[in-house]
Amino acid sequence: MSRVPGAALAPSRGLAAGGVLALLVLVEIVGRLGLAGPGWPPLTDVFGYVAKPSAQQLLGRALTATATAALAGFLLGGVVALLVAVLSALVPATGPGLERLAAVVHAVPLIALGPLLITTAGREATPTLVAALAAGFAVFVAATSALGSANDAQRDVFTVLGAGRASTLLRLQLPAGLPLIVDGLTLAAPAAVLGAVIGEWFGARRGIGVLLVSSMQNVQTDQLWAAALTAAAISLLAYVLLVALRGAVNRRFQ
Amino acid sequence: MSIDALSASRRVPVAQEGTARPSPARLLTRSLGRVLSRYWTVAAFVVAWQLWSWLTGYNQIVVPPPAMVFGDVLGNIGAYLPDLGWTLAMSAGGLVAGMALGTMIAVVVWSSRIVSGMMTPVALVMRSVPVVAMIPVLARVFGYGWFTVLVITTVVSFFPAFVLVGSRLRAAPQATSDLMAVLGASRSTVLRLLLLPHAVPGLLVAFRLTAPTAVLAAMLAEYLMGGRGLGTLFAQSVSFHEVGRAWGAALVATVVSVACFVAARAVERRGTVRFS
Amino acid sequence: MPARSNDLALPTDTEPAIALRGIVKDFPLKRGAAVRALDRLDLEIAHGEFVAILGPSGCGKSTVLRLAAGLEQPTEGEVLVEGRSPAELIRAHRLGVAFQEHALLPWATARNNVALPFRVAGREVDRERVDALLELVGLAGFEDARPRQLSGGMRQRVAIARALALEPDVLLLDEPFGALDAVTRRRMNLELARIWMEQRITTLLVTHDVDEAVLLADRVVVMTGRPGRVLHVQQVEMPHPRGGEVTRDPEFHALVDRLTGMLDDPEPVAATS
Structure with a gap:
């Protein structure tokens, strides 16, 4: 029962692989037997569809559009959120108001924002902007709590040493908060992918989101599932990359 | 209470208040200042909106002025309420079902090392899947109807509860666990007396995270599939170019989302005080 | 007699290094109530003097230090402090402080932690002084270690070296060894x-x-x-430097016993609040 690293690892790896395999088999069986109706195809059919060159071309184009929008949105949202968090740390009087604004902007439902952005920013920019909003909120929430995460004794030392706000921010708050900021980025990455997909629902020309809605309306079940799996895959990839980054940061800054 | 602890915990010296009671005028300015410091951005937002609608030359197809939108909501509240109620019911139903299911599965995972080993990677994968983006798939599987909306809000509510309750179950205070072991408590007793109460704060955090998401997911599903609810109201007003009604639906949805968030946070705070 | 720095002509030798006069400190609680932490407290510390404030936890002794800081x-x-308000000394980067929590930056090496006061003050880091300080506190060879790689005692040594970095006018120590085990603490x-004998900085220690x-x-x-009030002030006449042999001196033990007795059974002070 004890947690000897080497001993516990082997069976748990086996169990993990077993778990993923069981999930895949379950999805296949439900589809094969038609337990969930015609909307749930066998997984092998979906893979068979993806193997076709025409499908790969279609999915590839959609993937490029969505990944680009998600990445651009992630960067834009992350940078803006960090700047706003830094502003609220340097000018504490603005803090409560900026936090309320972020909460309100976040609470504005995406369905309200989508058409609004389409009319103001255009079809091409909308997925990026929705992704930026989704990612930016996650980063902002993480960053504001991150900049407050230095402990009281450390702050007292900085106060007594006569450190100004900028110096405290640079030498204490930012490095102390970096692990939490990276945590926020880890949440923001899948949020950016989701934001890009939802942004595409409001009338973008191409992308995974467009493919999802058109396949749903045209009853192209295999294509629908393939698009969904692609969306899940890029989301998972973004998450895994940032979890790796988080590991590196935690080793260095804790 | 230790004075030194009190001293250390009060990092920011407060302004000296003197011995006299603050006058009503001072109280008023202080509370006004507090409201202003918290909500100046929201006020600025409405002002910017008004300015923007002026700049577009009152082109009401693009940007209706705030007064028109607020007027439509307040004047025709009857047009909004049934859809609002429907959306809230769908969100609440999914929220309860999803959180109950998440807690149950978390307990099952806790109770079995094998299930736990199998579920951990699956949970990791599922956690990073954009569930809301899967609405078209769920709509295809479960059909275009209220049941699908309920399924979607349930799925959205499931994961935070599952993950957060699960991690609280595994992170029970060691000393109390040891005490229970020495007392010879069975696993079910430990679960009932120690672990489930210990897991409540996790469930409350899940509630705060999920409540606004559930409302959003319900509206997105309604927007894509039609039927009833705020999402559908919005989609229809957009397609019939009823700009005031469309923005009104967006405004109502925003207010409801903020209210859900604030309410969920209040519930979380109350509950956390009680259970930790 | 208290040891005094005799080499430099101090600017105002007649004036105490630290003066707290008629201090009352209330902490506001909820609903307008307040708790009185210090009540009409007077304390003066001469230049180059080492004063320890001794008291049970919760008596407000840390508050005295936080006021001076x-x-x-x-x-x-x-x-x-030095005839000026603490805020002025902070702006001039003339205070050194160490707490029970070492409050080191976990991502920085011992050397960079000691160099922090230079950077905060916007001065060029005096590398020689930083290394000399690390040697003074017995950490030569550990310059590039991170706090995580150091023992509890070593971390406090770094914290004390950091407090000394800018040659402060006043050194403030708040239970700096409070988190250490008894053996390490004594060492x-x-x-x-020993370090204080070499520096002779005005020091306020809370313990x-x-x-x-x-x-x-x-x-x-x-x-x-x-x-919080001053119950008793005890002059300690034993000459510096005081090494391990002092702790075996009967005079030392008599003094410790007397002071311990006061902590156990403080004379009732007329309550007039």
């Missing part, structure tokens, strides 16, 4: 006695350890709590 403002009375006390106070201080101020 400019981390708290008195409700009534005045705090002067650190002897180390601090609840009677041995530590008597071993290190020229004067021990015993406080009682609720509200």
Whole structure:
């Protein structure tokens, strides 16, 4: 029962692989037997569809559009959120108001924002902007709590040493908060992918989101599932990359 | 209470208040200042909106002025309420079902090392899947109807509860666990007396995270599939170019989302005080 | 006699290095109520003097230190350090401080932690001084270690080296060894006695350890709590430098016993709040 690293690892790896395999088999069986109706195809059919060159071309184009929008949105949202968090740390009087604004902007439902952005920013920019909003909120929430995460004794030392706000921010708050900021980025990455997909629902020309809605309306079940799996895959990839980054940061800054 | 602890915990010296009671005028300015410091951005937002609608030359197809939108909501509240109620019911139903299911599965995972080993990677994968983006798939599987909306809000509510309750179950205070072991408590007793109460704060955090998401997911599903609810109201007003009604639906949805968030946070705070 | 720096002509030798006069400190609680932490407290510390404030936890002794450090403002009375307000000294980067929590930056090496005061003050880092300080606190060879790789005692040594970095006018130590085990603590006390002999900085130490106070201080101020007041001031006449042999001296033990007795059974002070 004890947690000897080497001993516990082997069976748990086996169990993990077993778990993923069981999930895949379950999805296949439900589809094969038609337990969930015609909307749930066998997984092998979906893979068979993806193997076709025409499908790969279609999915590839959609993937490029969505990944680009998600990445651009992630960067834009992350940078803006960090700047706003830094502003609220340097000018504490603005803090409560900026936090309320972020909460309100976040609470504005995406369905309200989508058409609004389409009319103001255009079809091409909308997925990026929705992704930026989704990612930016996650980063902002993480960053504001991150900049407050230095402990009281450390702050007292900085106060007594006569450190100004900028110096405290640079030498204490930012490095102390970096692990939490990276945590926020880890949440923001899948949020950016989701934001890009939802942004595409409001009338973008191409992308995974467009493919999802058109396949749903045209009853192209295999294509629908393939698009969904692609969306899940890029989301998972973004998450895994940032979890790796988080590991590196935690080793260095804790 | 230790004075030194009190001293250390009060990092920011407060302004000296003197011995006299603050006058009503001072109280008023202080509370006004507090409201202003918290909500100046929201006020600025409405002002910017008004300015923007002026700049577009009152082109009401693009940007209706705030007064028109607020007027439509307040004047025709009857047009909004049934859809609002429907959306809230769908969100609440999914929220309860999803959180109950998440807690149950978390307990099952806790109770079995094998299930736990199998579920951990699956949970990791599922956690990073954009569930809301899967609405078209769920709509295809479960059909275009209220049941699908309920399924979607349930799925959205499931994961935070599952993950957060699960991690609280595994992170029970060691000393109390040891005490229970020495007392010879069975696993079910430990679960009932120690672990489930210990897991409540996790469930409350899940509630705060999920409540606004559930409302959003319900509206997105309604927007894509039609039927009833705020999402559908919005989609229809957009397609019939009823700009005031469309923005009104967006405004109502925003207010409801903020209210859900604030309410969920209040519930979380109350509950956390009680259970930790 | 208290040891005094005799080499430099101090600007105002007649004026105390730290002066707290008529200090009242209230902490506001909820609904307008307040708790009185310090009640009409007077304390003066001469240049180059080492004063220890001794008292049970919760007696307000840390509040005295935080007032001198400019981390708290008195409700009534005045705090002067080197004839100026603590805030002015903070702006001039003339204070050194170490707490029970080492408060080191976990991502920085020992050397960079000691160099922090230079950077905060916007001055060029004096590498030689930083390394000399690390050697002074017995950490030569550990310059590039991170706090995580150091023991509890070593972390406190780094924190003390950091406090000394800019040659502060005043050194403020708040239970700097409070989190250490008894053996390490005793060793650190002897180390601090040695370091202080070399630097002779005006020092205010807050502690609840009677041995530590008597071993290190020229004067021990015993406080009682609720509200905090000075119960007794004890001059410690044993000559510096004080090494390990002092702790076996009967005079030392007699003093420790007397002060311990005061902590156990403080004379009732007339309550007039």
